Amino acid sequence: MDENLRLRAAMDETGYTQAELVEQLNLSLTAAGHRGTVSDRTVRYWLTGKSRWPQQRQRDALEAVFGCPAVELGFVPPEGPLLRRTFLASTTAAGAALTIQPSNAGRVGTSDVAALRASLESLTGLDDKRGGHAALERSALAGAAECLSKQDKASSQRVRQRLLALAADFTATAAWSTIDARQLDRADSQLKEALYLARMANDSATELRVWNSLAMLAHQRKEHGQAVDAGYAAQATGITRRDPLFASLAHARTAVGHSNRGDRQAALRSFGFAEEMLSKAEPDTARPPWIAFYGPAELYALGAIVRDRLGFAAEAEASSYRALAALPKQFRRNRALATARLALAQLHQGEAEQACDTAASVFQLMAGAPLPGRMRSLMGDFYRDLLTLAPDATVAREWGNRYRDQWSRT
Structure with a gap:
């Protein structure tokens, strides 16, 4: 037999x-x-x-x-x-x-899906290292278009659904690149398309990814009420009931929104839920590559933002140090962002000289690549706070003279 x-x-x-x-x-x-x-x-x-x-x-x-x-x-x-x-x-x-x-012959099967997924993973790796930029956005949109063009040749409904899910993920990657690069006008339409595709594919993980990006987009536009609403929408996706890691990210993003509104109680409550959910997450569970950035290090980094916004600068500094200690080496862009947040926390405690030294290391970490727009904006925030809190300090003038050119033109 x-x-x-x-x-x-x-x-x-x-x-x-x-x-x-x-x-x-x-x-x-x-x-x-x-x-x-x-x-x-x-x-x-x-x-x-x-x-x-x-x-x-x-x-x-x-x-x-x-x-x-x-x-x-x-x-x-x-x-x-x-x-x-x-x-x-x-x-x-x-x-x-x-x-x-x-x-x-000519049918699209799981081997084709696997090849497209590998291409998406390479874009995710590029984002981790360099951050959002125009070439990454174009590549991601091309990947989404290729997925959709193969729909009619899919060898089964299951393959069709996988192609839809990949198209949603590629589109969400493009949208995230525009947010990180602060090309905000294009992000809206791309996120709406990604949300539509994710729902068509019944892919709640990518749907959560879109809501997370919408919360970040609202934050950049200072629409903090909408950021909180997007955080709650992320919490309502199906993946949060199946995997505590995704639930933790949704609660953490909501906490950031509350802190930006100055709602201390709601922010700390949401962040407590994020910590609780992360403690329940299984580290070896198979998950989409895009969520690899999230774990203890990222939660510490988000905690630094929440605490600094609420006026707890010393606690924010401690959270930033924990984030940097736990952050995997491949996340160069995230390490630079966490370092910038550390500099802000130090500055908000009156340590201008130490803060300037810390902020200078951001440019060293990103050497060889232009600063993504989101990071340039954060460094601009640091300099404005530096001039506000230590306007007469020699170190403030020296830092501005040395680095203004780097963050304003890169």
Whole structure:
């Protein structure tokens, strides 16, 4: 009894699990006016070779689902030896590859999805290192367009849904790049498109990503009430009920919004929820690459923002140090941002000289790459606070003379 490797390969290519294949076959049978008679055992018998030739209506359903004849799925007719020899000869002539044969030529399967996902992961890595910029935005939008262009050639509904989810993720990456680069006018339309695609794909993780970005966009526009609303919308997505890590990010983002409004009690309550949820998150759970930035280090960094906004500068400084100690090396842009926040916390405690030294290291961390717009804006905030809090200090004038050019033109 030989295993049906062709059927197994077809399932792998289309992305169906055994249970999902049962569901699709029964839907096909029902649509054709038959009872849904396929069970997990039925498919298991096919895969193990215990059942080599399904009933006619089941063969019709298989051919409808996979888009190729049953014999190309490894099924062997039970009729006499002549027909069997004919079948074997035809499959040998076509090659012994354990994939769907020419009737599926040009179809888009899981291998194509995997290649697109790898491209998205490379963009995520580029963002971690350099931050948002025009080339990253263009590449992400091109990736989204490629995903959508392959929809009509998808080998299964599951593959179609994966392509939609990837298109949403690519579009969200483009939107995030525009936010990080402070090209805010384009971000709105891109985030709306990403939210639409994520909901079409039933991808609540990307939906949360969009709400998180909308909260950050509202913050940059100083629309702090809308930032809080976006944080609450992120908390309501389905992924937060399944994975505490995502719930933690949603609560942390809400806390930042509350702190920007000066609502101390609400900010500390939301941040407490973020800490509680993160303590429940399983570190080894498989998650989308974009969420890799979030963990203890990022929560410390967000905590520094919340505490500094609420007037707890010493606590903000301690949170920044913790963030820098815990931050993985590949997140160069985030390390530079956390360092800038550390400089602000030091400045708000009256330590102008130390703050200027810390802020200077931001340019060293980002050497070789232009500062993203969001970081340039943060360094501008530092200099304005420096002039406000220490207008007569020699170190303030020296820092401005030395670095003004770098953050204003890069």
